[in-house]
Amino acid sequence: MFRLLFKKQKEVENLIKEYVHSVEIAQDMFLQSMETYLQVGKCSSSFEVLVAETHKAESRSDDILEKIVTLLFEKALVPDLRGDILKLLETADEIPDQFDRILSNICNQKVVLPESLNLDFKELLTVSLEACSFTLESVRSLFERGERVARLLFRADQLESQGDQIEKRIMVRIFESDWDPLQKILLRDLTHRMGDIADSAVQACRQVNLIVIKRRV
Amino acid sequence: MFHLLGGIFLGWSLGANDAANLFGSAVCCNMIRFWKAALLASVFVVLGAVLQGGYGIETLRGLSPLDLQLAVLTSVAAAVTVTSMTLLRLPVSTSQAVVGAIVGAGLLQHQLYLQGLVKVVICWVGTPLAGIVFSLFVYPLLGRIYNRSPYNLFQMDQIVRIGLVIAGCYSAYALGSNNVANVTAVFVGAGRLDIFTATLVGGFSIALGIVTFSRGVMETVGKNLVALDPYCALVVVLSGALAVHVYTWIGVPVSSSQAVVGAVLGIGILKGTQTIRIKTLFSILLAWFATPLTGCLFFLLLYFASHLRYVP
Numbered sequence: 001m002f003r004l005l006f007k008k009q010k011e012v013e014n015l016i017k018e019y020v021h022s023v024e025i026a027q028d029m030f031l032q033s034m035e036t037y038l039q040v041g042k043c044s045s046s047f048e049v050l051v052a053e054t055h056k057a058e059s060r061s062d063d064i065l066e067k068i069v070t071l072l073f074e075k076a077l078v079p080d081l082r083g084d085i086l087k088l089l090e091t092a093d094e095i096p097d098q099f100d101r102i103l104s105n106i107c108n109q110k111v112v113l114p115e116s117l118n119l120d121f122k123e124l125l126t127v128s129l130e131a132c133s134f135t136l137e138s139v140r141s142l143f144e145r146g147e148r149v150a151r152l153l154f155r156a157d158q159l160e161s162q163g164d165q166i167e168k169r170i171m172v173r174i175f176e177s178d179w180d181p182l183q184k185i186l187l188r189d190l191t192h193r194m195g196d197i198a199d200s201a202v203q204a205c206r207q208v209n210l211i212v213i214k215r216r217v
Numbered sequence: 218m219f220h221l222l223g224g225i226f227l228g229w230s231l232g233a234n235d236a237a238n239l240f241g242s243a244v245c246c247n248m249i250r251f252w253k254a255a256l257l258a259s260v261f262v263v264l265g266a267v268l269q270g271g272y273g274i275e276t277l278r279g280l281s282p283l284d285l286q287l288a289v290l291t292s293v294a295a296a297v298t299v300t301s302m303t304l305l306r307l308p309v310s311t312s313q314a315v316v317g318a319i320v321g322a323g324l325l326q327h328q329l330y331l332q333g334l335v336k337v338v339i340c341w342v343g344t345p346l347a348g349i350v351f352s353l354f355v356y357p358l359l360g361r362i363y364n365r366s367p368y369n370l371f372q373m374d375q376i377v378r379i380g381l382v383i384a385g386c387y388s389a390y391a392l393g394s395n396n397v398a399n400v401t402a403v404f405v406g407a408g409r410l411d412i413f414t415a416t417l418v419g420g421f422s423i424a425l426g427i428v429t430f431s432r433g434v435m436e437t438v439g440k441n442l443v444a445l446d447p448y449c450a451l452v453v454v455l456s457g458a459l460a461v462h463v464y465t466w467i468g469v470p471v472s473s474s475q476a477v478v479g480a481v482l483g484i485g486i487l488k489g490t491q492t493i494r495i496k497t498l499f500s501i502l503l504a505w506f507a508t509p510l511t512g513c514l515f516f517l518l519l520y521f522a523s524h525l526r527y528v529p
C-alpha cells in the first residue's frame with residue numbers, strides 16, 4: 001500500500017539518483033580529461049576524445065534534469081519542496097556545466113599550461129572534485145533519514161577555502177612570471193573556472209542543508 | 218420550503234466562504250483536485266451536521282423564542298449581513314451575524330435569554346484562543362512523530378499531503394457539526410423543522426456552497442496557508458478543526474476562520490515569528506462587534522420594512 005502512496009515520490013527519487021550518477025560520470029570524464037591535459041600541458045587528440053565524452057555525459061545529465069523538472073511540474077511534490085528541489089538541481093547543474101565549459105575553453109583557446117603550474121593545477125583539481133563528491137553525497141543523503149548533510153557541508157566548505165588558497169597561489173605565480181600577457185589572461189580565466197567548481201559545489205551543498213533545516217520540526 | 222430560502226442562502230454563502238479553511242491547503246499542495254476536495258468536504262459537512270449538529274441548534278433556538286416570520290427575517294438578515302460585509306471586504310462571521318439577528322428579534326420581543334447569549338459571546342472570544350492552544354499542542358506532538366519517522370524527505374512530503382486531506386475531512390466534519398445551527402436553528406425554534414431535518418437541510422445547503430462557489434476563496438486562502446510550509450498548514454487545519462469541534466460539544470456555533478487565524482498565531486508563538494498581521498487580529502476584533510451589530514440592525518430594518526403598510 002505504501003508503495004502505491006509513494007509512487008510519484010519514488011519516481012522523482014529515482015530520477016534524482018540517476019542525475020547524481022550522471023554528474024559523477026561527467027566528473028570522472030572531466031578528471032580523466034584534465035589528467036590527460038596536465039600530462040602534456042596542451043590539447044591532444046586523446047584529450048579531445050575525452051572532452052567529447054565529458055560533453056556527452058553533461059548532455060545526459062541535462063536530459064535527466066529536464067525529465068525531473070517535467071515530473072515536478074506535473075505536481076509530484078508540494079510546491080514548497082518542489083521549489084527547493086528545483087533550486088537545488090539548478091545550482092547542482094552548474095557543476096557539469098563548469099566541467100564542459102573548462103574543457104571546451106582549453107580546446108577552443110588552445111590554452112598551454114606551463115610545467116611550473118602543473119602541480120598547483122593538479123592540487124586545485126583534486127580539491128575541487130573532492131568538494132563535488134561531498135556535494136553529490138549530500139544530495140544522496142536527502143533520501144536517508146540521517147543528519148549527514150551538515151557534516152558534508154562542513155567538509156565541502158573546508159575544501160572550497162583550500163581551493164581559494166590554491167587559486168590565489170596560482171594567480172600570484174601567473175602574474176609574477178614573464179609569460180606572454182595573452183597566455184596570462186587565458187591561464188587566469190582557467191584558474192578562476194577551476195576554482196568555480198568548488199564554489200558551485202558548496203552552493204549546492206548549502207541548498208541541500210537548507211532543504212533539510214527547513215523541514216526539521 | 219419557500220420560508221427556508223433565507224437559511225439555504227445563508228448556508229450556501231457559509232459553504233462558499235469557509236470551505237477554504239478545510240481543503241484550501243490540500244488543493245494548493247496539489248494533493249487533491251478541487252472537485253474531489255469539494256465532494257469530500259460536502260460529504261463530511263453533511264455527516265457532521267447530521268451526527269452532531271443538534272447541539273448548536275439547541276443553543277441558538279434557546280436564545281429567543283421566534284415565530285416563523287421572525288425566523289425568516291432572522292435568516293435573511295444574517296444572509297444579507299454576510300453578503301454585504303463580504304462585498305465590502307469587511308471581516309465577517311456567519312455565526313456572529315446569525316446571533317446578532319436573533320438578538321435583534323429578542324430585543325424586539327423583550328425576550329432574550331441572556332445567560333445563553335453570554336455563553337455564546339465567551340465562546341467567540343475563546344475561538345481564536347482555542348486555535349492558539351491546539352496549535353501549541355499539536356505542533357510539537359506531530360513534530361515528535363514527524364522527526365522520529367523512518368521515512369525520507371520525499372516520503373514525508375507525501376505523508377503530509379495525505380495528512381492535509383484527512384485533516385480537511387475532519388475539518389469539514391467539524392464545520393458541518395458546528396455551523397449547521399447558523400443555517401437552520403431559527404426554523405427549529407419557530408417549530409417549522411425538527412432537528413434532524415434542520416441538520417439535513419443545513420448540511421446540504423453548506424455543501425451546495427462548497428461545490429458551486431468555493432473554488433476562488435479556496436485557492437486564495439490555501440496559498441496563504443501553504444506559504445507557511447506544508448507541515449505548519451497541516452497543524453493549522455487540524456488545530457482549527459479541533460477548536461471548532463470542541464465548541465460543537467459545548468453547543469455554540471463559532472467562526473472556523475477565526476479558529477484558523479488563532480492556529481496560525483499559535484505557530485507564530487512557537488516559532489517566535491510574526492505569522493499574523495496586526496491588521497488581521499484587528500479585523501477579528503472588529504468582526505466581534507461589527508458583525509452582530511450589523512446583523513441586529515439588518516434584522517430591525519427588515520422587520521420594520523415588512524411591517525410598512527400602504528396608506529392611500
